[in-house]
Amino acid sequence: MENNKINxxxxxxxxxxxxxxxKRGYYSLIILLSLYITSFFLPLxxxxxxxxxxxxxKFYFPIITGFxxxxxxxxxxxxxxxxRSLKKSFSLDEGRGNWLIMPLYPYSPYEDITYDGNKMYxxxxxxxxxxxxxxxxxxxxxxxxxxxxxxxxxxxLTILNYIVGxxxxxxxxxxxxxxxxxxxxxxxxxxxxxxxxxIIIISSILKPSFFLLIGIYTLVNWISMTYxxxxxxxxxxxxxxxxxxxxxxxxxxxxxxxxxxxxSLVPIITYFPFAVVAGISALVALDFLGFGLAPPTPSWGxxxxxxxxxxxxxxxxxxxxxxQFLTLLxxxxxxxxxxEAFDPKVYSRLR
Numbered sequence: 001m002e003n004n005k006i007n008x009x010x011x012x013x014x015x016x017x018x019x020x021x022x023k024r025g026y027y028s029l030i031i032l033l034s035l036y037i038t039s040f041f042l043p044l045x046x047x048x049x050x051x052x053x054x055x056x057x058k059f060y061f062p063i064i065t066g067f068x069x070x071x072x073x074x075x076x077x078x079x080x081x082x083x084r085s086l087k088k089s090f091s092l093d094e095g096r097g098n099w100l101i102m103p104l105y106p107y108s109p110y111e112d113i114t115y116d117g118n119k120m121y122x123x124x125x126x127x128x129x130x131x132x133x134x135x136x137x138x139x140x141x142x143x144x145x146x147x148x149x150x151x152x153x154x155x156x157l158t159i160l161n162y163i164v165g166x167x168x169x170x171x172x173x174x175x176x177x178x179x180x181x182x183x184x185x186x187x188x189x190x191x192x193x194x195x196x197x198x199i200i201i202i203s204s205i206l207k208p209s210f211f212l213l214i215g216i217y218t219l220v221n222w223i224s225m226t227y228x229x230x231x232x233x234x235x236x237x238x239x240x241x242x243x244x245x246x247x248x249x250x251x252x253x254x255x256x257x258x259x260x261x262x263x264s265l266v267p268i269i270t271y272f273p274f275a276v277v278a279g280i281s282a283l284v285a286l287d288f289l290g291f292g293l294a295p296p297t298p299s300w301g302x303x304x305x306x307x308x309x310x311x312x313x314x315x316x317x318x319x320x321x322x323x324q325f326l327t328l329l330x331x332x333x334x335x336x337x338x339x340e341a342f343d344p345k346v347y348s349r350l351r
Contacts, residue, residue, distance in 0.1 A: 018341045025337020028330040039148035046141050048108040048115070050083040053100040063103075085116050105129075107138040109145045109298045124315050131315040133306055137296070139319050145298035147323065153214065154279030158272065160218045165225025166261065166268075172226070173233025174256050180230070191223050196291075203291045210293060217282060228271065232264035239263075266342045273335030277328050284324060300324050 020026050043063060044051065053060040055073050062068050062083065070077040073086055084106055090098045107128070113120060113136035122132040130139040172180045199216055206212060236242065237260060245255045286292035287301025295302065300320040307316030 015341045019337050022337040022340055024333045025335075025340070028333040029337070032327070032330045032334070035147065036151050039144065039151070042144055042148065043103075045103050046105040046107065046109075046144055047103045048083060048106055048111050050086070050100040050102055053083070053086070055098050055100075057097075082116050105141065107141045109137060109142040110296050111138070112136045112296075121310070121313050123313075130319045131313070133303070133316055134310060135296075139303070139315060142298040142303060143300075143319055143323050146300045146303065146320075147327065149210070149293070149298060150280050150283055150300060150324075150327070151276075153210065153283045154276045157214050157217055157221065157279040157282075158275040160214065161222045161225050161275065162268070162272075164218065164222035166229050168222070169226035169229030170233050170256050170261065173230040174237055174252065174260065176234070187223055187226065191220060193220055195220055199286065199291050208292060208294055213283070213286065213292065217279075225271075225275075228267060229264065232267060233260055236260045236263050270335070270339040270342055273331050273338060277331050277335075280324070280328060280331075 038045075043049075047063065049062040051061070051063050053062065053068075053073070060068060060072070062081070068081050070079065070081040073081050075081055075086060077085075083100060083102060087100055087102060090100060112118060115136075117127075118132060118136035118138075120132065120134055120136050122128055122136070124131045128138050128140065130143065133139055133142070168183065172183050195217075198219075199213075202208075202212070202216060233256070241259060241263075242255060245259055250259075283292060283299070284301040284304070287299040288305050289301075290305070292301055293299050300323060303320040304317065307313065307318075307320065310316055
């Protein structure tokens with residue numbers, strides 16, 4: 001048993017070492033993973049709320065506490081304090097010892113022309129790196145927040161599809177017979193469900209949300225993984241090690257998920273990056289058609305829709321298209337690298 005674990009670990013180590021030699025896949029993974037981890041700290045990096053405010057000897061932390069009224073800092077503005085304006089006023093009144101620290105990029109993806117200094121269709125500049133959209137919202141801020149939403153949506157959707165697909169497909173391939181036949185007929189009927197019409201109907205009844213869209217897509221997206229796992233289980237269950245496990249009295253569940261699944265990981269792992277690409281593309285398409293995340297949630301699809309409606313504002317089209325292209329390209333490179341790493345060939349065309 002220990003020898004099997006050692007062999008399995010050594011195989012994984014060899015595959016990882018081979019993946020590292022495939023430069024464009026390896027560097028794409030490092031860059032994309034670094035950006036995704038960084039995106040969870042965006043409220044500290046890209047935001048219109050101050051990180052720390054010292055006013056009249058007291059400290060405030062708007063980034064943590066949230067809403068703080070402008071009257072708290074003697075600002076004559078309705079609602080929440082305007083921290084960029086507050087920073088300017090503090091710089092003009094240095095003697096009182098008031099100060100604040102803003103994020104590196106002091107604009108929020110949600111603020112519009114009602115906030116101080118924002119204009120519609122403001123072209124790219126040192127102030128707004130990628131300009132503003134039709135409501136005065138900062139394009140760069142929205143682009144960064146949309147990156148986190150798109151990747152998170154695709155990852156959660158893919159993992160859920162894998163869980164459902166592996167459970168159902170594994171059972172179909174292992175038990176076979178009438179069980180497999182009945183589930184094939186159910187899947188054929190279920191896969192004929194017009195997905196877009198279902199989303200349109202649900203969107204007209206309920207307000208679309210992140211997890212609602214994931215739930216709707218999971219209803220049908222597990223089917224492709226189910227067929228893949230079913231085929232793998234059919235192939236593997238005929239091998240001698242399964243018969244040996246049965247003769248030793250091991251349970252069906254243990255044979256399925258400890259032995260057969262462990263020997264079916266190659267197609268599962270190599271398919272994962274391409275499933276993530278499909279998830280990102282699905283969300284972008286839904287947002288572009290207007291059936292995705294509710295405004296003003298940052299979304300590449302919604303940004304592209306606004307940009308195409310104002311095609312003369314080149315930055316509004318160029319920004320989401322380039323962001324989506326580079327992200328999908330990096331994931332495809334990772335997928336190619338993973339597929340080559342699991343290939344038994346010694347030499348690779350991707351070196």
